[in-house]
Amino acid sequence: MVRLVLVLGDQLTPDIAALRAADKARDVVVMAEVMGEGVSVPHHPQKIALILSAMRKFAVTLRAAGWRVAYSRLDDPENRQTLAGEILRRAAEVGATDLLATKPGEWRVLQALEDLPLSVRLLEDDRFLCSEAAFRDWAKGRKQLRMEWFYREMRRKTGLLMEGDQPAGGQWNFDHDNRKAAKADLLRPRPRDFTPDAVVEEVLGQVEARFPHFGRLRPFRWATDRKGALAALHEFVAERLPRFGEEQDAMLEGEAFLSHAVISPYLNLGLLGPMEVCRAVEAAWKAGRVPIAAAEGFIRQVIGWREYVRGIWALTGPEYLGRNALGHSRRLPAAYWGAETRMACLRAAVGQTRDLAYAHHIQRLMVTGNFALLAGVDPALVHEWYLSVYVDAFEWVEVPNTLGMSQFADGGMLGSKPYVSSGAYIDRMSDHCGGCHYRVKEKVGDRACPFNLLYWHFLDRHRGRFQGNPRMGQMYRVWDAMDAGHRAAVLAGAETVLARLDWGEVV
Ligand code: SF4
Numbered sequence: 172m173v174r175l176v177l178v179l180g181d182q183l184t185p186d187i188a189a190l191r192a193a194d195k196a197r198d199v200v201v202m203a204e205v206m207g208e209g210v211s212v213p214h215h216p217q218k219i220a221l222i223l224s225a226m227r228k229f230a231v232t233l234r235a236a237g238w239r240v241a242y243s244r245l246d247d248p249e250n251r252q253t254l255a256g257e258i259l260r261r262a263a264e265v266g267a268t269d270l271l272a273t274k275p276g277e278w279r280v281l282q283a284l285e286d287l288p289l290s291v292r293l294l295e296d297d298r299f300l301c302s303e304a305a306f307r308d309w310a311k312g313r314k315q316l317r318m319e320w321f322y323r324e325m326r327r328k329t330g331l332l333m334e335g336d337q338p339a340g341g342q343w344n345f346d347h348d349n350r351k352a353a354k355a356d357l358l359r360p361r362p363r364d365f366t367p368d369a370v371v372e373e374v375l376g377q378v379e380a381r382f383p384h385f386g387r388l389r390p391f392r393w394a395t396d397r398k399g400a401l402a403a404l405h406e407f408v409a410e411r412l413p414r415f416g417e418e419q420d421a422m423l424e425g426e427a428f429l430s431h432a433v434i435s436p437y438l439n440l441g442l443l444g445p446m447e448v449c450r451a452v453e454a455a456w457k458a459g460r461v462p463i464a465a466a467e468g469f470i471r472q473v474i475g476w477r478e479y480v481r482g483i484w485a486l487t488g489p490e491y492l493g494r495n496a497l498g499h500s501r502r503l504p505a506a507y508w509g510a511e512t513r514m515a516c517l518r519a520a521v522g523q524t525r526d527l528a529y530a531h532h533i534q535r536l537m538v539t540g541n542f543a544l545l546a547g548v549d550p551a552l553v554h555e556w557y558l559s560v561y562v563d564a565f566e567w568v569e570v571p572n573t574l575g576m577s578q579f580a581d582g583g584m585l586g587s588k589p590y591v592s593s594g595a596y597i598d599r600m601s602d603h604c605g606g607c608h609y610r611v612k613e614k615v616g617d618r619a620c621p622f623n624l625l626y627w628h629f630l631d632r633h634r635g636r637f638q639g640n641p642r643m644g645q646m647y648r649v650w651d652a653m654d655a656g657h658r659a660a661v662l663a664g665a666e667t668v669l670a671r672l673d674w675g676e677v678v
Pocket of ligand 1: 513514515516517593594595597598603604605607608609610611620621622
């Protein structure tokens with residue numbers, strides 16, 4: 172009897188579990204573009220366009236490989252515009268009662284599949300290098316789930332950057348070499364822009380007409396098939412990887428990409444695999460073309476952090492979405508949706524996000540994430556924003572990064588302390604402060620950097636939770652040693668910033 176095989180928009184890998192388990196001769200692959208997914212949160216138009224373009228091209232690849240594909244386009248008049256609706260329509264068309272699927276990376280979609288009146292067989296997404304069971308075993312009995320220990324196990328398991336049972340270069344982690352500020356006067360090769368072909372142009376027209384969400388659709392610069400994704404990978408390894416390590420935490424006005432890989436959307440859609448990108452980076456190091464610090468810093472992001480957050484997502488389940496350990500409840504400032512702000516760093520991060528659907532990890536963590544945390548924004552709203560605006564954001568990766576690492580909403584499961592900083596960190600790592608309305612060196616007064624004011628306000632209002640934290644005690648001692656009048660002025664200044672955010676005034 173014919174069976175349906177579901178392939179989702181971030182499952183564009185020819186040997187994904189459901190396709191491996193399916194039978195080309197009798198099964199029908201279902202792929203569906205539906206409004207319901209495009210508006211589940213207000214996804215950036217470039218993200219929607221990338222996924223739909225890549226899906227259309229992947230369907231052609233599958234057909235060429237001999238698969239029968241029932242593909243629902245967004246503009247199909249019969250399209251029921253929900254995933255469940257389209258699966259059931261296809262099931263009725265071919266008389267199928269069974270559905271084979273690879274586990275989706277979003278709890279909402281998983282629930283929708285489990286609720287279908289079909290016999291659904293879900294297979295684990297084994298494109299990840301660490302299985303859910305292996306991560307559970309690793310996490311079992313540990314008081315703290317430290318990424319660094321997980322990462323070392325993954326190095327041993329994969330053999331990446333290993334010399335026997337020892338780490339290449341004599342150490343596991345070269346992070347101390349990777350925290351340099353960027354030099355503004357260096358010429359950097361920018362990642363190539365992929366000119367939209369006819370398939371992409373058609374999608375862009377449809378997205379433009381249907382999704383009036385935050386974010387510019389054009390120029391659209393993304394690769395939309397495996398060939399393009401591979402070209403982007405090889406170009407990164409050859410041209411930007413040598414400087415990736417030292418610049419990975421830096422920020423510069425007008426330099427959106429610096430030396431970053433910008434391949435995360437391709438990895439997360441399935442156009443590239445985690446092992447192949449790591450092997451390409453390791454090979455460049457072995458050939459003497461890149462320093463160990465750059466290769467190690469990149470590989471740690473992929474087999475360490477990426478696998479770790481996916482493990483956390485699978486381990487915790489949907490209840491993680493509702494966590495709000497610090498009880499934060501403020502609305503997301505309008506500046507996150509493009510409203511005016513006098514803060515140069517926030518303007519740069521959000522402006523770039525609007526134009527490119529992309530910002531690198533420090534812009535996400537130490538500018539937009541840091542400010543939202545200091546201001547006490549409801550983490551569910553921060554989560555919705557990140558899931559919406561970034562081209563590489565899918566729930567399995569975005570939720571632990573946002574709720575755990577960035578917003579401390581999980582109470583410290585991911586991080587032993589919250590990622591908060593005053594303006595000094597941004598000043599050290601960027602050139603934003605020089606052109607800002609605010610003065611990063613000023614601690615009080617109308618022109619004092621809002622990060623400075625809110626940093627102490629955050630520590631003060633969460634004293635009960637953090638004072639005893641060994642990594643934060645020193646900051647409380649610094650705060651307590653300040654003159655009482657100065658502390659009162661800082662807190663009053665912070666209250667003014669928060670009130671202005673609440674009133675919707677420009678900050
Ligand atoms: Fe950002 Fe403060 Fe620097 Fe302005 S002064 S760019 S708000 S860190």
